[in-house]
Amino acid sequence: xxxxxxxxxxxxxxxxxxxxxxxxxxxxxxxxxxxxxxxxxxxxxxxxxxxxxxxxxxxxxxxxxxxxxxxxxxxxxxxxxxxxxxxxxxxxxxxxxxxxxxxxxxxxxxxxxxxxxxxxxxxxxxxxxxxxxxxxxxxxxxxxxxxxxxxxxxxxxxxxxxxxxxxxxxxxxxxxxxxxxxxxxxxxxxxxxxxxxxxxxxxxxxxxxxxxxxxxxxxxxxx
Amino acid sequence: xxxxxxxxxxxxxxxxxxxxxxxxxxxxxxxxxxxxxxxxxxxxxxxxxxxxxxxxxxxxxxxxxxxxxxxxxxxxxxxxxxxxxxxxxxxxxxxxxxxxxxxxxxxxxxxxxxxxxxxxxxxxxxxxxxxxxxxxxxxxxxxxxxxxxxxxxxxxxxxxxxxxxxxxxxxxxxxxxxxxxxxxxxxxxxxxxxxxxxxxxxxxxxxxxxxxxxxxxxxxxx
Numbered sequence: 001x002x003x004x005x006x007x008x009x010x011x012x013x014x015x016x017x018x019x020x021x022x023x024x025x026x027x028x029x030x031x032x033x034x035x036x037x038x039x040x041x042x043x044x045x046x047x048x049x050x051x052x053x054x055x056x057x058x059x060x061x062x063x064x065x066x067x068x069x070x071x072x073x074x075x076x077x078x079x080x081x082x083x084x085x086x087x088x089x090x091x092x093x094x095x096x097x098x099x100x101x102x103x104x105x106x107x108x109x110x111x112x113x114x115x116x117x118x119x120x121x122x123x124x125x126x127x128x129x130x131x132x133x134x135x136x137x138x139x140x141x142x143x144x145x146x147x148x149x150x151x152x153x154x155x156x157x158x159x160x161x162x163x164x165x166x167x168x169x170x171x172x173x174x175x176x177x178x179x180x181x182x183x184x185x186x187x188x189x190x191x192x193x194x195x196x197x198x199x200x201x202x203x204x205x206x207x208x209x210x211x212x213x214x215x216x217x218x219x220x221x222x223x
Numbered sequence: 224x225x226x227x228x229x230x231x232x233x234x235x236x237x238x239x240x241x242x243x244x245x246x247x248x249x250x251x252x253x254x255x256x257x258x259x260x261x262x263x264x265x266x267x268x269x270x271x272x273x274x275x276x277x278x279x280x281x282x283x284x285x286x287x288x289x290x291x292x293x294x295x296x297x298x299x300x301x302x303x304x305x306x307x308x309x310x311x312x313x314x315x316x317x318x319x320x321x322x323x324x325x326x327x328x329x330x331x332x333x334x335x336x337x338x339x340x341x342x343x344x345x346x347x348x349x350x351x352x353x354x355x356x357x358x359x360x361x362x363x364x365x366x367x368x369x370x371x372x373x374x375x376x377x378x379x380x381x382x383x384x385x386x387x388x389x390x391x392x393x394x395x396x397x398x399x400x401x402x403x404x405x406x407x408x409x410x411x412x413x414x415x416x417x418x419x420x421x422x423x424x425x426x427x428x429x430x431x432x433x434x435x436x437x438x439x440x441x442x443x444x445x
Contacts, residue, residue, distance in 0.1 A: 054327065054360060068319045070326060080315040094303040098291045105293060106277060139277070 009034035012048050012060040014041070016211050016219050018112075018168035019071040020059040025164050026075045026089055028205035030082040041223070072104055075164055087158035096147075097161075100154070103143055104165035110136055111169055118176050119220050126180075133173075133184050140166065141190040148192075152199050159203055167200040174213035175220060231287040232257035235271050237264055239434050241333070241385030242294035243282040244424045248381050249298045251420035253305040295325055298381055310378045324364055324371065325382035331357045332386050339396045340435050341444060351397035355404050362405045369414065376418060384421055387412040391428035392435050 009027070011034050013020035027034050039045055044056055051060045051067035061068045061077070068074050079089040091097045114132045117124035147154040147162060154162035177184055187194040201210055234250070234257050236243035250257055262271055262281050274283045274290035284291045284300065291300050302310040311318050335357055338350045361383065365371055371379035390401045390412070402409045415421045438444075 063316075066316055068316070068323075070323055073319050073322045073326065076322070077315055077319040080318065094300055095286075095289060095291070097303070098296050098300045101296045101299070102291075102293055105296070 008064055010037055010062040011035070012037050012039065012045070012051065012062070013058050014039050016171075016216055017058055018172060021168040021171075021209050021211075022071040022164050023059045023061055023074045023078070024209040025159065025168070025205050026078040028209070029089060029159060030078060030086040032078070032082055032085070071168075072101075072108075072161075072165060075161065079161075087155075088160070089155070089164065090161050091155070099147070100161045100165075103140075103162055107136075107140075107165050107169070111166075115169065115172050115176055118180055119223075121220075121223060130180065130182055130184075137184065137190045137193060141193050144192050144196055148196075153196065159200065159205060163196075163200060167197070167206065170197055170201060171211045171213055171216050175216035178213055178217050179220065231285070233260060233285040234258070235260050235262055235268070235274065235281050235283040235285070237262050237281050239426060239431060240281060241389065244385035244388075245294045245381050246282045246284060246297045246301070247424040248384065248420045249301045249310060251424065252308050252310065252376065252381075252418075253301060254307070255301070255305060295329060295382060298378065302378070308375075310372070310376075310381060312372065312377065321372070321378040324361070324379045328361070328379070328382045328386070332361075332383070336386065336389055336393055339393050340439065341442070342396075351399055354393055354397060355399065358401060358405045358408055362408045365407055365411055367407070370411065376415070380415060384412065384415045385425060387415070388425045388428050388431050392432045395432065 009032055011020065011023055011027070013023070013036060015038065037045075037047065039048060039058055047062075048058065048060060049056055051062060052058075052069045055069065059069075059071055059074060061074045063077075063081070068077050076090055091100055110132060113122060113124070114129040116122035117129040118126050118133075120126075143162075144154055148156065151157050153159050154166070159167070173184055176182075185194055185197060200206055232250075232255060234243070234246055236246070236259060238261060247259075260268075260270070262268060264281070267279060271281065271283060272279055274285055275281075275292045278292065280292075282292075282294055282297060284297045286300075286304075291297050298310065311321055335350060335354050338347075339354060342350065364379075368374075370376050371383070390409075394401055416425070
């Protein structure tokens with residue numbers, strides 16, 4: 001299969017969005033070249049409104065003129081379209097796949113809203129939100145033990161579906177730690193996750209698309 | 224032929240749950256034998272609490288002793304294990320679209336519908352408008368197709384059809400006619416009911432409305 005030319009694949013995104021990051025990582029894992037079209041904070045481009053009329057939000061992947069929306073749906077799409085290139089992202093075993101999808105849904109339900117509450121962008125009790133994250137992490141530590149089977153990532157030897165689902169939040173987790181002065185990822189409580197997070201952030205597919213915590217802290221002040 | 228117990232297929236469910244019904248419909252479409260276990264949601268079984276410790280919710284599919292939770296994840300699992308009568312299309316773009324719209328049903332229909340019946344007294348004008356908007360978007364996606372899956376009954380059909388048993392309840396709570404607002408959607412619902420997998424899984428809409436009445440009294444909303 002011919003590699004996709006830059007013009008065939010466009011990603012509507014924003015540098016700080018963890019959801020956009022998921023798509024970038026997936027495309028990088030497959031070595032797919034793409035054009036980045038970044039939205040401006042506070043406004044929505046014509047392209048975005050036209051390609052995602054239902055939710056009007058990023059990320060949107062536009063492949064050969066057709067839009068695909070919702071980050072983990074896009075990740076599965078990328079894995080299927082470029083199946084012959086790079087590592088498999090979605091687990092091959094149907095049961096492992098179901099487990100990965102379950103935990104990705106759980107992470108999105110609990111982690112995203114907790115982070116936005118702590119940053120004051122969503123109504124809610126900040127202390128409870130911190131506790132919610134603290135309660136999640138040991139579960140994810142346990143999940144890592146089960147999924148990784150002694151290897152580097154949830155996906156095994158290479159970054160997979162659940163690594164992408166969780167890893168995209170690492171920048172914001174570090175930003176929140178800085179802003180609130182609370183250690184969320186603690187090597188004493190969840191050593192495996194801490195080790196995983198370090199490996200994830202320096203992976204070739206992640207390094208250039210992971211935002212710096214300092215930049216996110218600055219952004220949270222103006223958002 | 225292996226019995227459900229030998230094949231190890233158990234579905235923990237609750238009779239009126241649209242999420243449970245999705246799983247029942249998918250299993251029926253595939254012709255898979257399974258053991259149905261009705262849960263008492265005010266007294267959850269040790270099995271449910273063990274199989275879904277995170278959410279403690281139905282439905283849970285237990286296959287060879289291993290639990291799968293979350294209805295759309297269960298439906299995809301069923302579709303991947305049994306390849307007859309595929310629910311998801313084979314083309315990646317069509318699959319992504321199907322997943323998108325099934326996810327839309329999850330994010331919008333249930334939540335808006337719950338607001339419609341939970342509100343004390345008259346449902347707010349806002350929620351009725353929201354529900355009509357949501358249903359019209361779905362109708363737009365259906366277009367003139369026989370099913371959301373095209374000629375074949377598919378993933379989005381399975382995701383949405385259980386909620387059609389709640390249309391009557393939404394109409395009464397919201398004081399509007401879904402047939403008037405979305406005639407194509409209502410026609411689609413009738414076509415789906417001609418399928419045995421659907422008609423045997425869904426309950427009569429008046430029974431659903433009765434159940435909602437019971438819930439309203441339970442929550443002191445009536």
